[in-house]
Amino acid sequence: MQKYSIFNLVKNAFSGHQNWDLAWKDPTPKKEYDVVIIGGGGHGLATAYYLAKEHNITNVAIIEKGWIGGGNVGRNTTIIRSNYMHDDNGLFSEFGMDLWRKMSQDLNYNVMFSPRGIINLAHSDAQMNVYARRGNSMRLNGIDAELLNREQVKEIIPMADFSDNVRFPIFGGLMQPSAGTARHDAVAWGYARQADSMGVDIIQNCEVTGFDINNGKINGVRTSRGDIKVKKIGLCVAGSTNILAEKLNMTLPIETHLLQACVSEPVKPVLDRVVTFGAGHFYISQSDKGEMVMGGDLDGYNSYAQRGNLPTLQHVLTEGIAMMPFLSKLKMLRTWGGIMDMSMDGSPIIDKTHIDGLYLNCGWCYGGFKATPASGWTFAHTIAQDRVHKLNAGYSLNRFNTGHLLDEKGLGTKTWIS
Amino acid sequence: MSQKFRIENVGLINRDKKLSFKFNGKTYYGYEGDTLASALIANGVHLVGRSFKYHRPRGFFGAGVDEPYAIVQLYRNGETEPNIKATEQELFEGLEAKSVNCWPSVNFDIGAINNFLKIFLPAGFYYKTFMWPKSFWYWIYEPFIRKAAGLGVASIKHDKERYEHKYEYCDLLIAGSGPSGLASAYAAANNGAKIILAEDKPRFGGSLLTSDVNIGNQSGKDWADGIIAELKTMPNVVVKNRSQIFGYYDHNMLVMSENVSDHLPKTKKYHPNKRLWYIRAKQVLISSGSIERPIVFGNNDTPGVMLSSAAKEYLKVYGVLVGRNPLVFTNNDSGYETAIEFKKHGVDPIVLDSRKNPESEIISEAKNLGISIKNSYVVVAAQGYKKVKSADIASISDDKKQLGKMENVKCDCICVSGFWTPTIHLASQSGNKTKFKEEIDAFVPGQSKQSEITLGAANGVFSLEETLKTSFAAGSELSKKNN
Amino acid sequence: MLYIKCPHCGMRPQTEFSYGGDATVKRPELNKEISDHEWDDFVYNRKSLRGKHLELWQHISGCRQWIKVERDTATHEIFKTFKADEEVA
Numbered sequence: 003m004q005k006y007s008i009f010n011l012v013k014n015a016f017s018g019h020q021n022w023d024l025a026w027k028d029p030t031p032k033k034e035y036d037v038v039i040i041g042g043g044g045h046g047l048a049t050a051y052y053l054a055k056e057h058n059i060t061n062v063a064i065i066e067k068g069w070i071g072g073g074n075v076g077r078n079t080t081i082i083r084s085n086y087m088h089d090d091n092g093l094f095s096e097f098g099m100d101l102w103r104k105m106s107q108d109l110n111y112n113v114m115f116s117p118r119g120i121i122n123l124a125h126s127d128a129q130m131n132v133y134a135r136r137g138n139s140m141r142l143n144g145i146d147a148e149l150l151n152r153e154q155v156k157e158i159i160p161m162a163d164f165s166d167n168v169r170f171p172i173f174g175g176l177m178q179p180s181a182g183t184a185r186h187d188a189v190a191w192g193y194a195r196q197a198d199s200m201g202v203d204i205i206q207n208c209e210v211t212g213f214d215i216n217n218g219k220i221n222g223v224r225t226s227r228g229d230i231k232v233k234k235i236g237l238c239v240a241g242s243t244n245i246l247a248e249k250l251n252m253t254l255p256i257e258t259h260l261l262q263a264c265v266s267e268p269v270k271p272v273l274d275r276v277v278t279f280g281a282g283h284f285y286i287s288q289s290d291k292g293e294m295v296m297g298g299d300l301d302g303y304n305s306y307a308q309r310g311n312l313p314t315l316q317h318v319l320t321e322g323i324a325m326m327p328f329l330s331k332l333k334m335l336r337t338w339g340g341i342m343d344m345s346m347d348g349s350p351i352i353d354k355t356h357i358d359g360l361y362l363n364c365g366w367c368y369g370g371f372k373a374t375p376a377s378g379w380t381f382a383h384t385i386a387q388d389r390v391h392k393l394n395a396g397y398s399l400n401r402f403n404t405g406h407l408l409d410e411k412g413l414g415t416k417t418w419i420s
Numbered sequence: 421m422s423q424k425f426r427i428e429n430v431g432l433i434n435r436d437k438k439l440s441f442k443f444n445g446k447t448y449y450g451y452e453g454d455t456l457a458s459a460l461i462a463n464g465v466h467l468v469g470r471s472f473k474y475h476r477p478r479g480f481f482g483a484g485v486d487e488p489y490a491i492v493q494l495y496r497n498g499e500t501e502p503n504i505k506a507t508e509q510e511l512f513e514g515l516e517a518k519s520v521n522c523w524p525s526v527n528f529d530i531g532a533i534n535n536f537l538k539i540f541l542p543a544g545f546y547y548k549t550f551m552w553p554k555s556f557w558y559w560i561y562e563p564f565i566r567k568a569a570g571l572g573v574a575s576i577k578h579d580k581e582r583y584e585h586k587y588e589y590c591d592l593l594i595a596g597s598g599p600s601g602l603a604s605a606y607a608a609a610n611n612g613a614k615i616i617l618a619e620d621k622p623r624f625g626g627s628l629l630t631s632d633v634n635i636g637n638q639s640g641k642d643w644a645d646g647i648i649a650e651l652k653t654m655p656n657v658v659v660k661n662r663s664q665i666f667g668y669y670d671h672n673m674l675v676m677s678e679n680v681s682d683h684l685p686k687t688k689k690y691h692p693n694k695r696l697w698y699i700r701a702k703q704v705l706i707s708s709g710s711i712e713r714p715i716v717f718g719n720n721d722t723p724g725v726m727l728s729s730a731a732k733e734y735l736k737v738y739g740v741l742v743g744r745n746p747l748v749f750t751n752n753d754s755g756y757e758t759a760i761e762f763k764k765h766g767v768d769p770i771v772l773d774s775r776k777n778p779e780s781e782i783i784s785e786a787k788n789l790g791i792s793i794k795n796s797y798v799v800v801a802a803q804g805y806k807k808v809k810s811a812d813i814a815s816i817s818d819d820k821k822q823l824g825k826m827e828n829v830k831c832d833c834i835c836v837s838g839f840w841t842p843t844i845h846l847a848s849q850s851g852n853k854t855k856f857k858e859e860i861d862a863f864v865p866g867q868s869k870q871s872e873i874t875l876g877a878a879n880g881v882f883s884l885e886e887t888l889k890t891s892f893a894a895g896s897e898l899s900k901k902n903n
Numbered sequence: 904m905l906y907i908k909c910p911h912c913g914m915r916p917q918t919e920f921s922y923g924g925d926a927t928v929k930r931p932e933l934n935k936e937i938s939d940h941e942w943d944d945f946v947y948n949r950k951s952l953r954g955k956h957l958e959l960w961q962h963i964s965g966c967r968q969w970i971k972v973e974r975d976t977a978t979h980e981i982f983k984t985f986k987a988d989e990e991v992a
């Protein structure tokens with residue numbers, strides 16, 4: 003594979019950039035694979051990459067209904083963090099942070115990981131106490147956390163509303179300095195390019211139409227481009243999990259919901275950190291292009307429509323303006339809506355299923371993007387070894403049955419039920 | 421009198437009210453009714469900004485919401501707002517604006533060095549580099565990229581303006597007040613239907629303001645003025661200018677942004693800056709018109725290259741010449757309308773038509789006026805850096821594959837017309853899957869998904885007579901359905 | 904924004920309502936031995952259909968009644984609304 007570097011860039015400049023290799027090929031599906039990953043989003047591509055890299059399993063196909071990176075990895079708000087209180091979430095996410103830090107070099111693709119820090123604002127004494135507890139818990143798990151008082155927050159984000167007599171005064175905040183953002187589509191393309199170079203077939207425009215299951219065992223998958231024999235299938239189709247679950251006669255603790263996000267016009271740098279509002283659900287960061295990237299609540303009803311409605315967006319942006327009044331002068335450049343798996347406790351599922359050879363990766367709620375490397379790594383392990391890794395043991399499917407829920411409210415993963 | 425590109429007795433501006441404004445620190449004058457763009461062009465200013473990545477000079481390309489280049493930093497009443505389109509910003513006394521994305525000045529911009537390094541900076545080059553050594557990304561590369569990003573500067577002061585929103589219900593919402601919107605509004609209003617007519621520009625009439633047409637025994641503009649005046653007296657009609665329908669949501673809910681104050685030096689007491697309308701309409705009539713298409717040639721982003729319809733609008737609405745030595749490059753009859761307008765005001769244009777032997781009424785008219793026309797000719801490249809100075813032109817073979825000998829002609833602007841693209845985004849947002857219409861090489865709305873209908877140029881119908889007829893019929897029919 | 908016909912109040916905008924989820928889920932009968940799996944199904948597991956979906960809404964800023972709405976989750980089209988105790992064919 004051609005290496006991406008400044009030298010190659012200069013060299014190719016003199017041939018008009020005509021001699022770059024294709025980043026990945028466009029193969030026709032073979033009759034049989036060792037593993038088929040359904041879903042060519044961030045998690046599917048990462049899973050295939052780690053199957054090849056960590057487990058030497060390269061006879062792998064990624065089957066994607068549309069084009070790779072066309073789902074959540076192509077339209078999220080790019081935030082990467084591990085500021086969780088529960089061990090299961092914290093350790094999993096912090097393992098992911100390590101992979102993020104190495105990713106550009108690992109993939110030889112600049113994913114622009116930018117650890118500019120995240121601040122969760124607190125608006126009451128009680129909330130400061132909750133953040134102190136969470137910060138302590140994070141530190142016990144080896145995650146960096148700093149509790150900031152009002153003055154410290156003001157120093158970092160002076161444009162937030164620190165005036166007297168506001169509805170949601172800022173008491174302080176919890177900061178994770180090592181959190182940040184990354185260029186979302188680079189992540190998909192970087193994983194795709196490396197997976198392809200190690201022999202993984204990336205098959206686009208290929209829709210799954212059914213499964214071949216025999217005696218509780220996976221035998222193959224039927225697609226719009228022919229039947230494929232395979233013993234192990236990994237499902238990475240957050241947003242469409244319920245549609246495939248129906249084909250498998252499974253009912254999952256997941257509802258499919260609609261989430262919107264938006265970006266403003268590009269302006270010169272004003273906001274250096276990722277900031278979340280503590281009195282509602284709103285988060286904001288400024289991209290390297292200068293756009294303010296913003297998001298918040300779900301539209302709030304089951305939907306596959308990929309089109310949101312304005313009241314939700316207006317509500318989210320009203321929270322933003324309450325937090326940073328200067329935002330009201332900015333114009334929204336783009337708004338969009340996507341569909342996502344909302345699990346019933348706000349945490350994901352990475353597990354085996356009752357069908358032998360069928361593995362499940364779903365329920366990512368608001369937090370799928372940051373989990374991309376850790377999810378791919380642990381899911382690859384689960385598929386290759388046919389057992390869960392201790393990092394994803396908490397993300398089991400039967401936790402709902404046994405009552406071991408992973409409920410971390412207020413961290414961005416919250417179901418409509420609350 | 422410094423407005424040397426302003427011509428006498430033409431346009432819809434109010435010449436009794438002279439306004440002063442500042443651009444990049446220099447004081448200029450314009451008139452009430454100007455946009456910042458038209459006032460700058462009247463003063464011969466074409467270089468207004470720099471492009472995002474290569475810092476190439478940027479001028480004016482359009483005359484309204486379609487403007488991609490002329491983005492400025494605006495100062496109003498002690499506040500500043502980034503990324504305002506100069507073609508949309510109405511002039512007011514004391515307006516101040518500055519160019520964005522250039523340092524130290526728009527004339528001499530250090531960032532323009534990127535333009536010379538462009539072979540090393542292809543699309544997505546940053547994915548392929550800035551990875552070694554690892555720590556440089558955090559301390560050097562990214563801070564540098566970040567600093568280079570963004571156009572205007574956001575004010576971080578607390579915004580003291582007020583904004584409000586309101587809900588409204590109507591039988592028929594009409595988006596756009598061109599011939600189609602006016603005819604349908606008129607028909608529906610007379611049936612007693614409750615109507616909202618929205619126009620994003622300050623003036624009603626759409627294409628009627630710039631076309632030389634007659635409706636009955638009136639000019640298009642007089643006809644439009646008459647209809648608007650009558651609609652305004654009707655209690656069942658809401659007529660709104662400076663109001664843009666910007667979203668078509670579920671269950672026929674549309675949203676409109678009404679600009680209440682930005683065209684004034686200062687927001688009036690108790691007035692909001694903007695008003696957001698949530699409009700639940702039983703029927704929606706999309707008459708959003710069409711936007712002229714550019715034509716691809718070398719350096720077609722040079723200041724002075726612009727849409728021929730924009731050149732015509734600057735002339736007919738603002739009385740401003742975009743150049744004194746224009747070249748019109750067209751592949752259809754629209755370019756001739758602009759050429760004729762130039763000729764009528766004592767400017768001699770050259771028309772390049774990529775077609776071999778086009779014939780029509782308007783071409784004959786242009787010939788009779790003595791306009792020089794070159795058939796089977798194209799512009800290959802514009803020459804000039806901060807402003808068009810000349811154009812490389814050549815003849816083109818019938819199969820459009822071979823170019824003849826290159827010639828260079830002097831010109832100070834190039835007005836391009838590559839035919840028209842219907843403005844169909846509202847239909848698309850409603851869920852309507854578009855279809856491709858071969859005859860006009862463009863997409864038009866297909867099967868309606870919600871209660872919406874698209875008419876006139878927005879539906880790919882470019883004949884005024886047919887537009888008026890179908891729109892009048894539709895307005896009448898839709899309002900009957902409701903009563 | 905959705906436009907929902909409350910069977911009690913008439914056409915009202917979505918912002919007056921609060922969503923209540925799948926209306927077809929049945930609570931296990933009282934006085935009957937229930938397995939963990941049945942509880943699991945009732946509390947957590949959902950079909951989340953793509954297409955026609957019968958769901959609960961509460962007219963929270965209106966009559967405060969719970970209603971049932973038959974809606975297409977792929978297009979957001981609303982076919983019919985029912986009172987909470989109305990049988991849905």
